[in-house]
Amino acid sequence: xxxxxxxxxxxxxxxxxxxxxxxxxxxxxxxxxxxxxxxxxxxxxxxxxxxxxxxxxxxxxxxxxxxxxxxxxxxxxxxxxxxxxxxxxxxxxxxxxxxxxxxxxxxxxxxxxxxxxxxxxxxxxxxxxxxxxxxxxxxxxxxxxxxxxxxxxxxxxxxxxxxxxxxxxxxxxxxxxxxxxxxxxxxxxxxxxxxxxxxxxxxxxxxxxxxxxxxxxxxxxxxxxxxxxxxxxxxxxxxxxxxxxxxxxxxxxxxxxxxxxxxxxxxxxxxxxxxxxxxxxxxxxxxxxxxxxxxxxxxxxxxxxxxxxxxxxx
Amino acid sequence: xxxxxxxxxxxxxxxxxxxxxxxxxxxxxxxxxxxxxxxxxxxxxxxxxxxxxxxxxxxxxxxxxxxxxxxxxxxxxxxxxxxxxxxxxxxxxxxxxxxxxxxxxxxxxxxxxxxxxxxxxxxxxxxxxxxxxxxxxxxxxxxxxxxxxxxxxxxxxxxxxxxxxxxxxxxxxxxxxxxxxxxxxxxxxxxxxxxxxxxxxxxxxxxxxxxxxxxxxxxxxxxxxxxxxxxxxxxxxxxxxxxxxxxxxxxxxxxxxxxxxxxxxxxxxxxxxxxxxxxxxxxxxxxxxxx
Numbered sequence: 286x287x288x289x290x291x292x293x294x295x296x297x298x299x300x301x302x303x304x305x306x307x308x309x310x311x312x313x314x315x316x317x318x319x320x321x322x323x324x325x326x327x328x329x330x331x332x333x334x335x336x337x338x339x340x341x342x343x344x345x346x347x348x349x350x351x352x353x354x355x356x357x358x359x360x361x362x363x364x365x366x367x368x369x370x371x372x373x374x375x376x377x378x379x380x381x382x383x384x385x386x387x388x389x390x391x392x393x394x395x396x397x398x399x400x401x402x403x404x405x406x407x408x409x410x411x412x413x414x415x416x417x418x419x420x421x422x423x424x425x426x427x428x429x430x431x432x433x434x435x436x437x438x439x440x441x442x443x444x445x446x447x448x449x450x451x452x453x454x455x456x457x458x459x460x461x462x463x464x465x466x467x468x469x470x471x472x473x474x475x476x477x478x479x480x481x482x483x484x485x486x487x488x489x490x491x492x493x494x495x496x497x498x499x500x501x502x503x504x505x506x507x508x509x510x511x512x513x514x515x516x517x518x519x520x521x522x523x524x525x526x527x528x529x530x531x532x533x534x535x536x537x538x539x540x541x542x543x544x545x546x547x548x549x550x551x552x553x554x555x556x557x558x559x560x561x562x563x564x565x566x567x568x569x570x571x572x573x574x575x576x577x578x579x580x581x582x583x584x585x586x587x588x589x590x591x592x593x594x595x596x597x598x599x
Numbered sequence: 600x601x602x603x604x605x606x607x608x609x610x611x612x613x614x615x616x617x618x619x620x621x622x623x624x625x626x627x628x629x630x631x632x633x634x635x636x637x638x639x640x641x642x643x644x645x646x647x648x649x650x651x652x653x654x655x656x657x658x659x660x661x662x663x664x665x666x667x668x669x670x671x672x673x674x675x676x677x678x679x680x681x682x683x684x685x686x687x688x689x690x691x692x693x694x695x696x697x698x699x700x701x702x703x704x705x706x707x708x709x710x711x712x713x714x715x716x717x718x719x720x721x722x723x724x725x726x727x728x729x730x731x732x733x734x735x736x737x738x739x740x741x742x743x744x745x746x747x748x749x750x751x752x753x754x755x756x757x758x759x760x761x762x763x764x765x766x767x768x769x770x771x772x773x774x775x776x777x778x779x780x781x782x783x784x785x786x787x788x789x790x791x792x793x794x795x796x797x798x799x800x801x802x803x804x805x806x807x808x809x810x811x812x813x814x815x816x817x818x819x820x821x822x823x824x825x826x827x828x829x830x831x832x833x834x835x836x837x838x839x840x841x842x843x844x845x846x847x848x849x850x851x852x853x854x855x856x857x858x859x860x861x862x863x864x865x866x867x868x869x870x871x872x873x874x875x876x877x878x879x880x881x882x883x884x885x886x887x888x889x890x
Contacts, residue, residue, distance in 0.1 A: 412864040571703055
């Protein structure tokens with residue numbers, strides 16, 4: 286156990302060093318904004334990876350929870366003058382409740398049916414956000430006030446980068462600990478052989494609900510950060526394409542690998558920045574990238590790399 | 600029956616027929632390859648948009664329609680040969696991402712090759728509306744439902760009366776046994792993708808005179824078609840027809856009587872309920888899973 290603990294601590298340490306060195310290596314407001322956006326997506330992906338990489342339950346609707354968090358913060362802080370941290374928690378509670386309410390019936394489904402159900406859920410959320418113009422401003426979007434805690438406002442690219450980096454570290458730490466706990470083993474059992482796990486007395490249904498709710502709450506947290514960070518929110522952030530982006534990031538980096546999820550978010554998040562050169566071809570390149578990785582690296586980036594060096598993947 | 604009821608009924612049947620054609624494409628491909636082709640909606644977009652551009656350039660409607668269908672068939676075959684076949688043996692999720700990637704790619708290319716504006720096609724037989732039981736129906740609506748019914752009949756004859764159709768059914772049922780009696784499974788998969796592309800393009804051709812097309816219309820149409828396929832029972836031909844009509848009618852009546860803003864959402868709520876209550880679909884058989 287000592288070694289496991291050591292390697293986990295080491296892994297988070299490496300991430301912490303990388304995250305603190307990045308703004309020094311890549312200074313500038315624009316790069317910091319890109320890094321912050323990547324970090325926010327990475328938080329969602331670490332949570333989604335628990336559900337999808339470890340427990341093997343696909344979700345094509347997690348942008349819905351991201352959107353609920355984002356709009357809870359936007360509406361409660363900007364229009365209702367709630368304190369920002371309270372709004373963030375309210376968003377997480379709402380996402381968690383919704384996830385809990387639908388989890389049991391939905392997670393009984395498998396494969397394409399689960400994909401369709403989660404997709405439908407995400408689309409319903411995004412339609413509501415588009416149609417409730419009085420609350421959300423509709424397709425045009427709405428402004429979001431800055432994030433203020435006890436008189437201090439998170440302002441400027443570096444401050445936001447720091448907040449997101451620390452959040453990402455915490456979520457990563459949480460994820461690594463969970464994976465090495467009995468819960469994590471149960472989740473892997475659900476993925477590997479659900480019926481065998483049930484036969485052994487693992488309450489698979491409850492574990493699936495737990496990890497679905499957890500990943501939804503994490504997505505909501507990231508959504509709240511995103512809303513305050515950008516200052517302007519549109520329903521596109523909760524849309525189908527956003528959900529697909531999150532799933533692709535997880536698969537691109539490598540399923541069942543926490544750092545793979547982060548790497549996937551970094552790659553896919555940074556890709557459009559390089560692709561602005563191609564301008565009109567941005568979507569063409571994104572589509573090609575998605576197809577190429579799945580065909581050439583079906584196990585994802587990090588596991589393929591680690592397999593090359595014969596190392597265990599975190 | 601009140602006139603508004605009949606009005607909503609016809610609107611629902613029309614859009615439902617289009618969903619049914621898209622759902623048939625999903626089911627054909629699923630049966631042959633166990634792939635859910637999320638790019639199916641893009642064939643609909645290609646059919647309508649390509650034909651609209653050709654007609655605007657002076658090509659006769661009939662010729663434009665044939666060429667648009669051929670284009671969609673070519674794209675569908677390319678998708679299989681360069682996207683799905685190289686990913687052979689990949690997980691369900693990887694294949695879902697490949698086809699979603701393909702749909703983003705096709706959409707991106709369409710945005711460049713065509714343009715990003717709305718385009719329409721002239722209706723097949725004029726715009727003079729017909730009055731039926733007090734409702735006002737566009738002749739194109741009758742074309743949509745009529746052609747869909749003919750296509751369904753033709754597909755039924757193809758699968759039940761021809762050697763080719765029976766070979767495709769056999770390969771879907773038990774690929775190994777089919778191969779043993781001399782059916783080439785690769786040709787069956789190719790034929791399924793080609794047919795799915797053609798059905799999608801046909802749906803696009805039929806609906807474009809009623810609802811202008813755009814390089815991004817494929818996403819929602821594809822999702823509704825997928826929903827219809829699941830509601831009816833994935834892989835079932837009659838199921839795809841019933842599923843398409845159910846989704847179309849529910850959407851139309853919900854839009855008419857409840858809220859037009861939420862018509863898309865209501866369709867997805869029905870699908871969620873359907874999935875939870877009867878995941879094998881209306882006409883699907885419950886399958887016991889081997890452990």
